Amino acid sequence: MGMARNQILLVDDDPKLLRVLTLRLEAEGYGVIATSSGEEALKRLDDVRPQMVLADLRMPDLNGIELLVKIQGRHPSLPVAILSAHGDIPDAVRATHAGAVDFLTKPVDRDRLISCIERHVESDAQPNWADGIVTRSKTMRAILEDAQRVARTESAVLITGASGTGKEVLARALHDQSGRRHAPFVAINCTAVPAELLESELFGHRKGSFTGAHADHPGLFRAAHGGTVFLDEIGDMPAGLQAKLLRVLQEREVRPVGDTRTIPVNVRVLSATHCHLEARVADGRFREDLFYRLNVVRLRLPPLEQRREDIPLLVAHRLDQLCANGSPRRSYSPEALDVLAAAAWPGNVRQLFNVIEQTVALAPSRTIGAALVRKCLGEVGEGLQAFDEARDEFARNYLRQMLELSGGNISRAARLARRNRTDFYKLLNRYKLDPAQFKQLDDE
Numbered sequence: 001m002g003m004a005r006n007q008i009l010l011v012d013d014d015p016k017l018l019r020v021l022t023l024r025l026e027a028e029g030y031g032v033i034a035t036s037s038g039e040e041a042l043k044r045l046d047d048v049r050p051q052m053v054l055a056d057l058r059m060p061d062l063n064g065i066e067l068l069v070k071i072q073g074r075h076p077s078l079p080v081a082i083l084s085a086h087g088d089i090p091d092a093v094r095a096t097h098a099g100a101v102d103f104l105t106k107p108v109d110r111d112r113l114i115s116c117i118e119r120h121v122e123s124d125a126q127p128n129w130a131d132g133i134v135t136r137s138k139t140m141r142a143i144l145e146d147a148q149r150v151a152r153t154e155s156a157v158l159i160t161g162a163s164g165t166g167k168e169v170l171a172r173a174l175h176d177q178s179g180r181r182h183a184p185f186v187a188i189n190c191t192a193v194p195a196e197l198l199e200s201e202l203f204g205h206r207k208g209s210f211t212g213a214h215a216d217h218p219g220l221f222r223a224a225h226g227g228t229v230f231l232d233e234i235g236d237m238p239a240g241l242q243a244k245l246l247r248v249l250q251e252r253e254v255r256p257v258g259d260t261r262t263i264p265v266n267v268r269v270l271s272a273t274h275c276h277l278e279a280r281v282a283d284g285r286f287r288e289d290l291f292y293r294l295n296v297v298r299l300r301l302p303p304l305e306q307r308r309e310d311i312p313l314l315v316a317h318r319l320d321q322l323c324a325n326g327s328p329r330r331s332y333s334p335e336a337l338d339v340l341a342a343a344a345w346p347g348n349v350r351q352l353f354n355v356i357e358q359t360v361a362l363a364p365s366r367t368i369g370a371a372l373v374r375k376c377l378g379e380v381g382e383g384l385q386a387f388d389e390a391r392d393e394f395a396r397n398y399l400r401q402m403l404e405l406s407g408g409n410i411s412r413a414a415r416l417a418r419r420n421r422t423d424f425y426k427l428l429n430r431y432k433l434d435p436a437q438f439k440q441l442d443d444e
């Protein structure tokens, strides 16, 4: 730790190649930790922090992709590249879906090796200030860099992005990185509070100022004094309140509902919206002057489908979180990971996290399969069935029909299906059909 030299963790069960790669990397000035199995590599990661991992795909115990998935669970920001002797496309696709940053084919070309390492070791020197934000997407990293810069200022920031893209996480990271971090961060979703109560929620009220106002209420702005207020779904704020908010921002004081006095407040305002605020300004639903107040700096979060490289990282992160909260340790089969990596995710990270939680809760065994993931994604429910599932369903129905026609008599059913008895038995086993269920009184 703390060493200036960049370290690379190499994992390969072929001692010769391990040696060649070690020499090559050392010649380029890298420190090399050479290990001959996935297990050994994981053990070393307990006490060393390399900048990158290069792992062979085919290894006897833990293969490169399994190792990759394990590493992502423990060290989500550590880049892993996969080496393969075969270099066939399915492997490369699988490795990329599982979250490998690169795929190198053996014999490893020297220039490709070095450029691959330079790219990822460099990009690893990225901000880790936003610890709660899991990402390796280039776009996201650029946004985080902007965010880090603006965090230390007093500027208002408007965060835009679809629902579930992490707007609130980003707002909190901005607060945690600001000079206001020791004061409160108060978040409110402007659509979650009925319009008539929103004003008093934000700015407080005097006892008796309206029915139900049994006591004085300071309001969120005063509760956040010295800190940050995060106004989520600002685009849906009622027009009357927009005017009042603007005044609060200009005067830096609030007037509680039913009060004649104003009270000074010192807050920084961060806001977020999933709607196109410029369009709302254009058609008069959002005040232009308020828009300019809020939109001093704009951070745009891309939808998850535009940063699919984050999916494996987010999956590993969420599995760890669930495990830490007492759920059993689960992992996804490679096919299941493919389904997660390819899904549409209209609900973005929030939806991904939900699907992960559902599959973990429902999984009958340690490894979560593709069928369960599809089911939780609701794909089957929408009438779109995977070919394998459709075929299995057809086969099961067909066999059932043969059994019904033959009254549960295997020989007869087999003859109808033009299969021999042994084959037919195997099919019944595969599709978990019990001929006894179809038996009629006079039988064999």
Ligand SMILES: Nc1ncnc2c1ncn2[C@@H]1O[C@H](COP(=O)(O)OP(=O)(O)OP(=O)(O)O)[C@@H](O)[C@H]1O
Pocket: 132, 133, 134, 135, 161, 162, 163, 164, 165, 166, 167, 168, 169, 170, 232, 274, 317, 349, 350, 353
């Ligand atoms: N990059 C990320 N890393 C880790 N967790 C994330 C990331 N992005 C989002 N999340 C998680 O996803 C969920 C949704 O995020 P968040 O509430 O910030 O989204 P949002 O854009 O504010 O959504 P909405 O617009 O619906 O309020 C939260 O559980 C959050 O912790």
